[in-house]
Amino acid sequence: ADPKAVAAAWERQHALTKPRGALGVLEEVGARLSGIAGACPPPLPEPVAVAVFAADHGVHAQGVTPWPQEVTGQMVANILGGGAVVNAFSRQIGAELCVVDVGVAGPPLDDAPGLLRRRVRAGTADLSVGPAMTRDEAVAALEVGIEVGRDLVTAGNRLLVAGDMGIANTTASAALVATFCGLDPAEVTGRGTGVDDAMLAHKVTVVRRALDLHRRDPQDPIAVLAAVGGLEHAAIAGLLLAAAAARVPVVLDGVIAGAAALVARAIAPDAVDCWVAGHRSTEPGAAAALDALGLRPLVDLDLRLGEGSGAVLAVPLVQAAARTLAEVATFDSAGVADKGAAGRAGEVSP
Amino acid sequence: ADPKAVAAAWERQHALTKPRGALGVLEEVGARLSGIAGACPPPLPEPVAVAVFAADHGVHAQGVTPWPQEVTGQMVANILGGGAVVNAFSRQIGAELCVVDVGVAGPPLDDAPGLLRRRVRAGTADLSVGPAMTRDEAVAALEVGIEVGRDLVTAGNRLLVAGDMGIANTTASAALVATFCGLDPAEVTGRGTGVDDAMLAHKVTVVRRALDLHRRDPQDPIAVLAAVGGLEHAAIAGLLLAAAAARVPVVLDGVIAGAAALVARAIAPDAVDCWVAGHRSTEPGAAAALDALGLRPLVDLDLRLGEGSGAVLAVPLVQAAARTLAEVATFDSAGVADKGAAGRAGEVSP
Numbered sequence: 001a002d003p004k005a006v007a008a009a010w011e012r013q014h015a016l017t018k019p020r021g022a023l024g025v026l027e028e029v030g031a032r033l034s035g036i037a038g039a040c041p042p043p044l045p046e047p048v049a050v051a052v053f054a055a056d057h058g059v060h061a062q063g064v065t066p067w068p069q070e071v072t073g074q075m076v077a078n079i080l081g082g083g084a085v086v087n088a089f090s091r092q093i094g095a096e097l098c099v100v101d102v103g104v105a106g107p108p109l110d111d112a113p114g115l116l117r118r119r120v121r122a123g124t125a126d127l128s129v130g131p132a133m134t135r136d137e138a139v140a141a142l143e144v145g146i147e148v149g150r151d152l153v154t155a156g157n158r159l160l161v162a163g164d165m166g167i168a169n170t171t172a173s174a175a176l177v178a179t180f181c182g183l184d185p186a187e188v189t190g191r192g193t194g195v196d197d198a199m200l201a202h203k204v205t206v207v208r209r210a211l212d213l214h215r216r217d218p219q220d221p222i223a224v225l226a227a228v229g230g231l232e233h234a235a236i237a238g239l240l241l242a243a244a245a246a247r248v249p250v251v252l253d254g255v256i257a258g259a260a261a262l263v264a265r266a267i268a269p270d271a272v273d274c275w276v277a278g279h280r281s282t283e284p285g286a287a288a289a290l291d292a293l294g295l296r297p298l299v300d301l302d303l304r305l306g307e308g309s310g311a312v313l314a315v316p317l318v319q320a321a322a323r324t325l326a327e328v329a330t331f332d333s334a335g336v337a338d339k340g341a342a343g344r345a346g347e348v349s350p
Numbered sequence: 351a352d353p354k355a356v357a358a359a360w361e362r363q364h365a366l367t368k369p370r371g372a373l374g375v376l377e378e379v380g381a382r383l384s385g386i387a388g389a390c391p392p393p394l395p396e397p398v399a400v401a402v403f404a405a406d407h408g409v410h411a412q413g414v415t416p417w418p419q420e421v422t423g424q425m426v427a428n429i430l431g432g433g434a435v436v437n438a439f440s441r442q443i444g445a446e447l448c449v450v451d452v453g454v455a456g457p458p459l460d461d462a463p464g465l466l467r468r469r470v471r472a473g474t475a476d477l478s479v480g481p482a483m484t485r486d487e488a489v490a491a492l493e494v495g496i497e498v499g500r501d502l503v504t505a506g507n508r509l510l511v512a513g514d515m516g517i518a519n520t521t522a523s524a525a526l527v528a529t530f531c532g533l534d535p536a537e538v539t540g541r542g543t544g545v546d547d548a549m550l551a552h553k554v555t556v557v558r559r560a561l562d563l564h565r566r567d568p569q570d571p572i573a574v575l576a577a578v579g580g581l582e583h584a585a586i587a588g589l590l591l592a593a594a595a596a597r598v599p600v601v602l603d604g605v606i607a608g609a610a611a612l613v614a615r616a617i618a619p620d621a622v623d624c625w626v627a628g629h630r631s632t633e634p635g636a637a638a639a640l641d642a643l644g645l646r647p648l649v650d651l652d653l654r655l656g657e658g659s660g661a662v663l664a665v666p667l668v669q670a671a672a673r674t675l676a677e678v679a680t681f682d683s684a685g686v687a688d689k690g691a692a693g694r695a696g697e698v699s700p
Contacts, residue, residue: 021544022544304369334433
């Protein structure tokens with residue numbers, strides 16, 4: 001991030017016709033957007049593109065979810081048909097949406113507008129009994145995400161959202177978050193789509209077994225990804241890196257994006273400055289990932305859907321933060337009396 | 351609210367292609383919108399109108415804020431010129447905005463597009479030494495809000511936001527909230543635009559003195575309003591009642607709207623079903639009011655600006671909740687496998 005633009009954003013926030021600090025977290029978002037763009041005010045972050053990365057997980061065989069694996073492909077078809085929650089939310093904010101098949105199991109998906117066929121393999125192997133994928137496959141999936149991110153930016157998009165679709169992907173996410181954050185599986189494994197207590201306990205055991213089996217060094221993020229990650233985690237990490245390289249902000253969704261962001265940050269630590277946390281999922285691994293990334297989520301509504309849905313909800317908040325810096329009058333320009341230097345000096349700056 | 355429509359909304363939420371309960375608080379909002387409209391799915395709540403009610407407060411003379419009283423009129427001019435935060439946020443969501451002068455102090459404001467001249471009196475009297483206004487004035491201000499609300503609905507708006515502008519209005523809000531919630535002034539009086547510790551302590555004393563002086567019965571809400579309220583509180587309460595009568599939802603902003611909602615609920619208890627809490631302000635009286643109203647805020651970003659700004663930010667979330675019910679496919683329609691009745695039975699319904 002550009003420290004001069006960040007400083008200019010804070011200075012401008014304080015000159016705008018509002019009490020100092022009265023926009024709370026949105027002032028931090030405005031400063032962040034300025035730092036990403038290297039300019040204050042930052043450009044309005046639009047148009048917005050949502051890329052949903054779909055993949056399957058071999059760990060599904062361990063019974064970590066009540067949903068059949070076929071639901072991944074069925075939900076991809078639902079998204080391509082415009083019928084999923086992420087479609088409704090994207091229409092609400094005027095965002096374009098595509099689905100990237102980076103690793104759905106089963107036969108190739110039917111062609112459809114908005115589907116990008118980039119399958120690296122037909123689902124990962126079972127991470128609890130061996131590596132989820134090879135190192136080459138992890139790199140290939142990462143490159144898929146880099147390419148998609150770059151293409152979306154080239155197409156003119158100025159804010160990206162990376163969504164996910166993949167039955168059992170919260171299990172792989174928990175393994176990634178536990179590894180990168182050094183936390184116990186019980187702290188970061190959640191109910192995903194809503195498993196019961198018995199299945200949750202089993203899921204924790206599966207994640208623990210995977211970590212004991214692989215013992216990867218978080219300093220080698222590709223190795224961690226290959227051992228316990230998913231193809232969509234790799235691809236989302238790639239998109240996050242491509243966007244940061246292009247200085248285009250990305251809004252993170254829940255635990256899948258959070259886990260992918262930990263991978264991406266391990267590859268390129270400064271990239272984190274280009275990401276905004278969209279929401280706090282009920283999934284414990286999501287909160288752990290955001291804490292580790294130092295990001296405060298904008299929406300906190302007990303969501304646990306995935307697809308990028310929570311991030312899409314946060315987009316208007318991010319845009320409002322940018323609009324504030326671009327459009328709100330200053331005390332001087334509006335002829336509004338500030339409460340004066342004396343009052344200001346007594347206040348704590350944000 | 352229509353209980354059949356609420357039940358239909360929950361039934362539909364459970365049939366949509368998403369895990370049960372995965373949209374958290376938004377599912378409650380969707381049920382609420384259905385109940386208001388008496389239909390599931392509810393109509394998309396747009397277009398949106400924002401009415402900012404401006405008024406001054408005699409209690410300003412007690413030194414409860416570092417801002418001069420003239421700032422109320424200056425900020426009204428800023429809003430009418432499009433330069434305030436609420437303007438930027440309203441543009442972001444495509445909402446129309448008007449300002450209602452229900453009681454600004456000083457000479458009449460200059461005519462301007464979007465200004466409604468409905469001044470009942472030029473600011474209230476000092477509530478800490480006598481009644482803020484007469485009962486007739488409180489009723490007149492309430493009627494201003496009823497009329498504005500009715501006009502906005504007649505003009506076709508299907509979601510309303512009531513904002514506020516008035517230096518010292520958090521002091522009157524604290525007195526209203528303390529009275530209706532039966533709380534101590536220290537629990538509900540906050541820093542407003544950002545007063546220091548000494549001024550906050552003084553502000554609490556002023557509110558306490560007012561409550562000791564008036565001792566109004568919350569069962570007579572007009573009497574409370576006349577004793578310790580503001581003209582904008584009365585008008586916002588009126589708008590809340592008019593919208594509820596027309597079954598059009600209103601998104602509440604911070605402590606001023608929260609205090610006004612307590613007044614309105616005391617007049618018409620069922621009306622609360624038509625309101626949605628936009629955000630949790632840092633002002634303690636806002637949280638107390640929402641608790642008393644049984645409303646959970648959608649946005650929680652340490653905002654404390656007023657003008658309706660926090661409510662406007664919440665509008666896309668409210669719209670997303672409605673879109674979910676209207677646009678998302680069901681398991682049946684999309685051909686997606688549900689995890690089955692066994693899995694369902696094990697889950698807790700919302």
